[in-house]
Amino acid sequence: MEKYIKPFVDASVGVFSSMxxxxxxxxxPYLCEINSPHEWDISGVIGLTGQARGAVVLSMKKDLALSxxxxxxxxxxxxxxxxVVDAVGELINIIAxxxxxxxxxxxxxxxxxxTIVEGxxxxxxxxxxxxRIICIPFTTGDGNEFWLSVALESQQGA
Amino acid sequence: MGLASFFRNLIxxxxxxxxxDPEKMEMTIRxxxxxxxxxxxxxLLVLFGIQSFRAQVYLxxxxxxxxxxxxxxxxxxxxxxxxxxxxxxxxxxxxxxLCGFLVYTGGVxxxxxxxxxxxxxxxxxxxxxxxxxxxxxxxxxFLGAVVLIPGFSPQTYERAFAFRSIxxxxxxxxxxxxxxxxxxxxxKRLLQLTASLRAERDQIAAMKDNLQEALFLxxxxxxxxxxxxxxLETMLGKxxxxxTAFLDLLSGSLTSKERDLLKDFFTMVIEQRFDxxxxxxxxxxxxxxxxxxxxSKEKTLSATCSRLQREEGRVFLLCTLRDLTREVExxxxxxxxxxxxxxxxxxxxxxxxxxxxxxxxxxxxxxxQFTTINTALKDTNQDNQNILVTIYQSVHAIKAxxxxxxxxxxxxxxxxxxxxxxRIQDKRLPDFQDMLHLTxxxxxxxxxxxxxQELLERIRSFSKSSGQLQEEQVLIQTLERTIExxxxxxxxxxxxxxxxxxxxxxxxxxxxxxxxVLVQLVRNALVHGIESPEERQQKGKPPAGTIFLHxxxxxxxxxxxxxxxxxxxxxxxxxxxxxxxxxxxxxxxERQQLLQCIFSPGFSTQDDADxxxxxxxxxxxxxxxIQKAGGxxxxxxxxxxxxxxxxxxxxxxxDSMAAG
Amino acid sequence: xxxxxxxxxDDSRIMRNIVKNTFATLNIPCTFFEAPNGKEALSxxxxxxxxxxxxxxxxxxxxGIDFLKRVRAMPQYRDLPIVxxxxxxxxxxxxxxxxxxxxxxxxKPVNERVFYEKLSKIIQLQP
Numbered sequence: 001m002e003k004y005i006k007p008f009v010d011a012s013v014g015v016f017s018s019m020x021x022x023x024x025x026x027x028x029p030y031l032c033e034i035n036s037p038h039e040w041d042i043s044g045v046i047g048l049t050g051q052a053r054g055a056v057v058l059s060m061k062k063d064l065a066l067s068x069x070x071x072x073x074x075x076x077x078x079x080x081x082x083x084v085v086d087a088v089g090e091l092i093n094i095i096a097x098x099x100x101x102x103x104x105x106x107x108x109x110x111x112x113x114x115t116i117v118e119g120x121x122x123x124x125x126x127x128x129x130x131x132r133i134i135c136i137p138f139t140t141g142d143g144n145e146f147w148l149s150v151a152l153e154s155q156q157g158a
Numbered sequence: 159m160g161l162a163s164f165f166r167n168l169i170x171x172x173x174x175x176x177x178x179d180p181e182k183m184e185m186t187i188r189x190x191x192x193x194x195x196x197x198x199x200x201x202l203l204v205l206f207g208i209q210s211f212r213a214q215v216y217l218x219x220x221x222x223x224x225x226x227x228x229x230x231x232x233x234x235x236x237x238x239x240x241x242x243x244x245x246x247x248x249x250x251x252x253x254x255x256l257c258g259f260l261v262y263t264g265g266v267x268x269x270x271x272x273x274x275x276x277x278x279x280x281x282x283x284x285x286x287x288x289x290x291x292x293x294x295x296x297x298x299x300f301l302g303a304v305v306l307i308p309g310f311s312p313q314t315y316e317r318a319f320a321f322r323s324i325x326x327x328x329x330x331x332x333x334x335x336x337x338x339x340x341x342x343x344x345x346k347r348l349l350q351l352t353a354s355l356r357a358e359r360d361q362i363a364a365m366k367d368n369l370q371e372a373l374f375l376x377x378x379x380x381x382x383x384x385x386x387x388x389x390l391e392t393m394l395g396k397x398x399x400x401x402t403a404f405l406d407l408l409s410g411s412l413t414s415k416e417r418d419l420l421k422d423f424f425t426m427v428i429e430q431r432f433d434x435x436x437x438x439x440x441x442x443x444x445x446x447x448x449x450x451x452x453x454s455k456e457k458t459l460s461a462t463c464s465r466l467q468r469e470e471g472r473v474f475l476l477c478t479l480r481d482l483t484r485e486v487e488x489x490x491x492x493x494x495x496x497x498x499x500x501x502x503x504x505x506x507x508x509x510x511x512x513x514x515x516x517x518x519x520x521x522x523x524x525x526x527q528f529t530t531i532n533t534a535l536k537d538t539n540q541d542n543q544n545i546l547v548t549i550y551q552s553v554h555a556i557k558a559x560x561x562x563x564x565x566x567x568x569x570x571x572x573x574x575x576x577x578x579x580x581r582i583q584d585k586r587l588p589d590f591q592d593m594l595h596l597t598x599x600x601x602x603x604x605x606x607x608x609x610x611q612e613l614l615e616r617i618r619s620f621s622k623s624s625g626q627l628q629e630e631q632v633l634i635q636t637l638e639r640t641i642e643x644x645x646x647x648x649x650x651x652x653x654x655x656x657x658x659x660x661x662x663x664x665x666x667x668x669x670x671x672x673x674x675v676l677v678q679l680v681r682n683a684l685v686h687g688i689e690s691p692e693e694r695q696q697k698g699k700p701p702a703g704t705i706f707l708h709x710x711x712x713x714x715x716x717x718x719x720x721x722x723x724x725x726x727x728x729x730x731x732x733x734x735x736x737x738x739x740x741x742x743x744x745x746x747x748e749r750q751q752l753l754q755c756i757f758s759p760g761f762s763t764q765d766d767a768d769x770x771x772x773x774x775x776x777x778x779x780x781x782x783x784i785q786k787a788g789g790x791x792x793x794x795x796x797x798x799x800x801x802x803x804x805x806x807x808x809x810x811x812x813d814s815m816a817a818g
Numbered sequence: 819x820x821x822x823x824x825x826x827x828d829d830s831r832i833m834r835n836i837v838k839n840t841f842a843t844l845n846i847p848c849t850f851f852e853a854p855n856g857k858e859a860l861s862x863x864x865x866x867x868x869x870x871x872x873x874x875x876x877x878x879x880x881x882g883i884d885f886l887k888r889v890r891a892m893p894q895y896r897d898l899p900i901v902x903x904x905x906x907x908x909x910x911x912x913x914x915x916x917x918x919x920x921x922x923x924x925x926k927p928v929n930e931r932v933f934y935e936k937l938s939k940i941i942q943l944q945p
Contacts, residue, residue, distance in 0.1 A: 002594050019927040026590050029597045030535035072832050083832060090830045094926050097905025104908050113876055132601055
């Protein structure tokens, strides 16, 4: 499964660096129970279908979401509004779309439109019957954190 | 070129027509016909010419000779690539001229009219029905004019003669036409039939060639016939199979007895002595291993055969051959997996038949260890090397439990995971990829836990256990099991002796912690302390060792003593190991220091690690756990006689599951 | 060069702005038209003469690839330059878009240099 994660990690690093202008470092991955409590304020979810099934989620706290949106719109953002939702959605969309290239030789995937969930202790509906997902923390150059969670299962026959 | 082929060449004008095309054959016939006519005609005309000259009828003679010349021209024309119509047209028209002249002039004794009867035949056969009939009709009219119209020609003919000659002419024409027309119809019909036969044959060939099953025919002697599916060659790994005896091909794969059996089987099929369904049941080739010649490859093939009767009462065996290798492989895989599952299930049942409570305990332990592991992973304050140690200890603890419960597959996986962790630890700077790999491996182990949980739920409904087990009994049973398993594996013999087990202590202390630590110490005693029965007997000790347990309050602490009557700690070995690891020792405090050494992570006097010991983690884990719980650990040893571990834990212990 | 009409199609407003800003660095005089999905892009196309379409792939209502297929089926738009600007980076996606008539393909995140290299050529081919 690990080679499936690398394209997402690379895409995340790439997107943050070229679009938001933030250099990020990837931290130590760990396991997350599917409905365990978290500290995230906003998450962008993209479903993956085709020759593999799963989802990829980008989660972060309000401050980072606001500063990202500010950077992208060149307008100061104070609260989570439709621009912030737009920005997070676009970020996860680009991460997923770019990651597809790294997975080309393994499967052909179709990505869904992004869904944004926000609010304290928001629940993310994962499409698989797993109970745990891989959660990868990232740290930005200015000390913020975001998390990328990935669950992916091949649908191809033996 | 032999005489026959020379003649052949002459008569077909050197033109080579393929025999299989009916149209071309038609043409060949025409060429042959015309050429023959030219020869015969030419010879005759020359003879007539000579005769005419001898008879001094010079005009006649000249005409004869010129006609002969014309026919030769025709012959030459035929040999060129000019259309047949030129040569035939030339010949027919000149012949028409000749006949016309003879009819007109009467010829010798009025034999001129006789020539007319050859005309319809020649013109229709050579020029085909259309042109032939046209010319025939023209000539017919001319003939009619000659014989019927008085004064038209120099000869006079009687009415009766005239009618008869016209009548016969008509008869010849009619017969020729009818013959030609029916022949044309027959040819057309034949062409249609051939075409449809060809189409069918191509269809069947396509089907046969594309089947994944190879079809082939064997004659009663078992020889492969020439029409077989090309895939047969691929399957058997041999080309040019026509004429080969099928049984010979199998000589490398079957014994001679088996082949004789096959021969008998084939005979039975041919002789139709038995019901086909029964024959299929006893088919010895239903599934057999075939050794591909030349390469060391084995395939699993399946062959069937049935009787086929063709024209003239010839009997054949229609056989099919299928390659089952892949199917068989998959089947074996599934069987293997099923077997492993069954094994695991049996192990679990074995355990749980005794104490589902113990199994439940095992799972709870597993969960608590996982929480430890995951918390460590999440802890951004710890660097990778530190958490690797934590993770290792947890995995080691789980493994110990798994071994006790007899989950050999699971403990093996854990043992491998330990190896992985060690490998990553040895890298000075483990990177993201390594940690990711580790996390994923842990997730796999975690999934096994889910399986166990499921099983436990199912087994619970069949559980025979009555009532709840006291913690004391769980502890004692666990330790006894540990000893039993381990002594069996190590070929040693030991018994647990519980001197005193204060129940207040048990209820106050962190049960999980206590169990983990005691199990580790008991294992240690058995692996490193207790000697083999022979050794013990040599030393005058009873062949079975004793591991004793004592738990009671001592002042402001709970004191737990775990001791054994084994060979005690060997200072020489410890010193050696310490020096090897570069640990410095001062002479005054040497004994103390050496005793402390044994609690260091990575310290083990055992040379290589196995499921039971040698990684050098057990005692360090114990010390860690005790220290985290606010206690201390001491050891005292009597070389040759035994070893005792003293655990001191503070009195006010909350039953908390320390998160790592 | 006279002013060009550029149609930017993307469901993200932020992205449309980024595309417009990046295009502006080409210094080509232009008027921008926007649509948040393929369906509205089609009506924009009917209402205004467009010189270049910058098209996203994943959108609600009508996706980029479906918009592309429909537009290419209309003879008057056979030669309309349509450049995909999308996060879909996999080769099979690129091939599919080009097969259905995309003039060129740009993978997000967008980059001024790529825009310049690909689009200045295309826009200058227009009369």
